[in-house]
Amino acid sequence: MRVAATPTSSQIVTVTVNGTAYEREVPARRLLVHFLRDDLDLTGTHIGCDTGSCGACTVHLDGVAVKSCAVLAVQADGAQVTTVEGLGDDELTPLQQSFSDHHALQCGYCTPGMLMSASALLAENASPTEEEVKVGLQGNICRCTGYWNIVEAVVAAGKGSA
Amino acid sequence: MLLREVSYARPASIEEAVALLSEHEGARALAGGQTLVNVMKQRAASPDVLVDLGKLDELRTISVSGTTLQIGAMATLASIMRSSEVEVSRPILAEVAATIADVQVRNRGTLGGNICVNDPTNHFPPLLVALGASMTVLGTGGERTLTADEFFVGVFETAVGEGELLTRIDVPAGGKGAGDGMAGVTLGAHGTYVANAAASVADGTWRIALGCVGAVPVRATAVEEKLAGADVDEAVARTAVEGLGATLDPPSDVHASADYRRSLAETSAVRAILQAAEKARG
Numbered sequence: 198m199r200v201a202a203t204p205t206s207s208q209i210v211t212v213t214v215n216g217t218a219y220e221r222e223v224p225a226r227r228l229l230v231h232f233l234r235d236d237l238d239l240t241g242t243h244i245g246c247d248t249g250s251c252g253a254c255t256v257h258l259d260g261v262a263v264k265s266c267a268v269l270a271v272q273a274d275g276a277q278v279t280t281v282e283g284l285g286d287d288e289l290t291p292l293q294q295s296f297s298d299h300h301a302l303q304c305g306y307c308t309p310g311m312l313m314s315a316s317a318l319l320a321e322n323a324s325p326t327e328e329e330v331k332v333g334l335q336g337n338i339c340r341c342t343g344y345w346n347i348v349e350a351v352v353a354a355g356k357g358s359a
Numbered sequence: 360m361l362l363r364e365v366s367y368a369r370p371a372s373i374e375e376a377v378a379l380l381s382e383h384e385g386a387r388a389l390a391g392g393q394t395l396v397n398v399m400k401q402r403a404a405s406p407d408v409l410v411d412l413g414k415l416d417e418l419r420t421i422s423v424s425g426t427t428l429q430i431g432a433m434a435t436l437a438s439i440m441r442s443s444e445v446e447v448s449r450p451i452l453a454e455v456a457a458t459i460a461d462v463q464v465r466n467r468g469t470l471g472g473n474i475c476v477n478d479p480t481n482h483f484p485p486l487l488v489a490l491g492a493s494m495t496v497l498g499t500g501g502e503r504t505l506t507a508d509e510f511f512v513g514v515f516e517t518a519v520g521e522g523e524l525l526t527r528i529d530v531p532a533g534g535k536g537a538g539d540g541m542a543g544v545t546l547g548a549h550g551t552y553v554a555n556a557a558a559s560v561a562d563g564t565w566r567i568a569l570g571c572v573g574a575v576p577v578r579a580t581a582v583e584e585k586l587a588g589a590d591v592d593e594a595v596a597r598t599a600v601e602g603l604g605a606t607l608d609p610p611s612d613v614h615a616s617a618d619y620r621r622s623l624a625e626t627s628a629v630r631a632i633l634q635a636a637e638k639a640r641g
Contacts, residue, residue, distance in 0.1 A: 202375070204366035204383060204408045225367030225409065228360075228396070247360045249397045252463060261437070261466045267396045268467065271367050272389075272413055314462065335549060336461025 210274045214239065215283030223270045230254045232270035233280060241281040241309050245338070252337035255310040256280050262317035264336070281309035284316060292316055292354040301350035303341035310337050315351045324355040360400040369411040373418065373497065373526060376410055381499045381522030383408040388524055390433055390472035393464045418471070418526060423448055428530045432471025437462075439470060448532035449490065451539035451559075455482050458549050471525050474510070477517050477575070480551035484511050485570035486541055488578065489557035489631075492530045498523040511575035535641070537561040540634025543570065543627045546614065553614045554623035558631035560639050563588040567632065569624050572609035579603055579628060591636040596629045603628060 211220045214237060221236055233239045233256070242265060245253030249267040256265045257279040284290050289297065292315055302308045311334065318325055318333035325333060330351045331344075339347060366383075370376040380386045385407030389395060398404045412418060418433035421442045428448040430439065436456040439445050445453045459465060459473070459482055473483045474494075488507040495504050496519050510518050519525050533539065543555025555570040556579075565586045567579040585599040604621030611617040 202368070202370075204368040204379065204386075204410075206364055206366050208367060224364070226362035226365050228362070247400065249393060249464070252461070255463055262463045263467050264463045267393055267464075269367070269389075269392065269396065269409075269411075271369070272392065272411060274369070317462070333462055336463040 208271045208274065210271055212270075212273050212276055212278055214278045215280060225269065225271050227270045228266050229256070229258075229268040229270045229273050229278075230265035232273075233265060233278070236270075239280050239282055243306055243309055245306065245310070250338065251307070251310070252314060253307050253310040255313040255337065257313060257317060260317075260320070262314050262336075279313075281312055284312060290316070292319065292351070295350040295354035296347070299346045299350035299353060301342065301346040307337060307339045307341075311339065311347055315347075315354070318351070319355055322355070325352065327352055330355075362396075362399050363402065363405055365399075365406060366408045367411060368408065369414055371414060373415055373524070376412060376415065377497055377499055377522065377524050379408070379410045380524060383410075386410055388412055388475075390475070391435060391467040391469045392472075393460070393468040394472060394476045394478070412524075421445060423532065426532045426534075428452075428532050430470055430528045430530065432475075432525045432527060433469050434471075436465035436468050436470065436473070440465065449530050449539070450533075451486065451490070451541065452530065455486055455541055458482065458545075460549055470528055474528070475517055475519060475525055477511055477513075477515055478551070479514055479571055479574060480553070481570075482541075482552065482555075485555060485568040485576040486539075486557040487528065487530070488568035488576040489541075489559045489566045490530050490539065491559070491566055492528055494518075494525055495527040495529070496520075496523050497526050502526075504529075507576075508578065514574045516574075533561065536563075536639055538635040538638030538640070540631040540636075540638065542630035542634065544623055554609070554620050554627055556624060556627035556631040558628065558635040560586075560591075560635045565632075565635075567628060569607070569628065572607045572620055572624050577607065581606070582628060582632075586632065591632060593629070593633060596632045596636070600625050600628045600632070 207224045243253040245251035254265040387406035389409040389411045418431040420431045439456045440453045492507045494510045539559045541557040544553045558567045565583040568576040609620035
């Protein structure tokens, strides 16, 4: 891994996103979410509030859920990133199917972030309780559903995979 | 949102990080970035150089040395919540970490970052003052250790000077006869504080710190003295805290008037004291 001894305004970043390795020169000021959306054309990751509050931009960075608007792309150098595009191939994952079955989205804007937070939770806790799901999704805001169906969908997905 | 142009370096050692911070004017350490990146969007902070501590794994260790819990400045809030050392030595740290923001923020946000920001509404500054923590700060001239009372200097200001780096937070391990508590009113379930109090007792000696009522955590020394050696129940706690609010000069803002904060400080102190007393009884 490259280590910069002298500060520079751009860096070569090597990052694996959804299993594909990319090497790009990026400005130090570029947010990870912009790198994913604008440089790699992975527009499934949404920008909601752009203040680190809403969670629409949630991705997995080395396996843990992070808000990609509060991470610089250069900080992801050498890391594995998973975005919503990387959750399933052509078919929906059980979690995604559960969102569909429980009508866990209306406008869908928050859904990629919800799915990434929920899948991180399920990876740690295969069968979370309703309370655990609510805590796990605390960093994700939805303005349509009132959350009930989202919580139900994640609890059900957990039961399905337990 | 675009950030202002900034230079970036990712040192491979603590010494290199200190060298970078001291050699470059306008350099700032980048820890988890959960505050810094967001305030850079608003131009509330505009560093010229970011020194990313992300690869310095030696700053992420949590260990116990004798009767001291040693937490690396880059330990994330999530790792503090999961740490068996924290659970055994000073569980309040994990309990409070779990009430900060949300999963994603706790996965990136660090203890060092939380206290170096020293936002008066942050959770850890008053708690670490109550716990009698100390901070190790490294500069090109060597290492120095500061008490928590010395560390917090002003709003968004700490005793970490230019070219220096906070490397470790030491917390005395609790034990039999010791107990900690923290209570307050937050904006939303896990939001920042409007007012809070942290209390810690060991063998009848108390340390109590109030948050959000001044530029830095405020020690309630008069209350500490009244409680010394006492068998604390609710009546004793209320009597000890009586008049505390009148000694404070808290700010007024959209969330609470100064008078309301005085009242919240008293109520929070009583609750934190009762939590600590109950834990001390085992």
